[in-house]
Amino acid sequence: MNTKKTVLIAEDEIDMLEALALKFSSSGYEVYRANDGEEALDCALRKKPDLLMLDILMPKIDGITVMKQIRNEKSWGSKVPIIILTNLNDHESMMEAAENKVFFLVKTDWKLEDVVELADKKLAESDSI
16 A cells, blocks of 8 residues: 655646655655646546645646636545645735635745645645644
8 A cells, every 4th residue: 555645746847847846756755747737637636646736827727727626626625735836926826825725835935845844744734634
């Protein structure tokens, strides 16, 4: 039985995607990758990872729309921890994220180690619900 926690990282900047994937892999996570919002939504609904990391600005479907569609999936999607990654400091997107119980993270403000620690914390919180 696989007890590894799973994370879906949806990021269209390949260098950032690979850096996050490597950091999460080396921290013991099984990593799913998506390069655009359509791929992210499809993978999320099929694999139902333990945690989602979504960039806001992605081709095909933006991260906020993906988040809303995931939250509409009542059993798993309504409670899966989601972290929004962005380079934008957009108040409107931050408000939408907060309304959907999502943590909003500005990429330039965090180190990779901090992102994994935050993910661990969010998973621990969701496990205790």
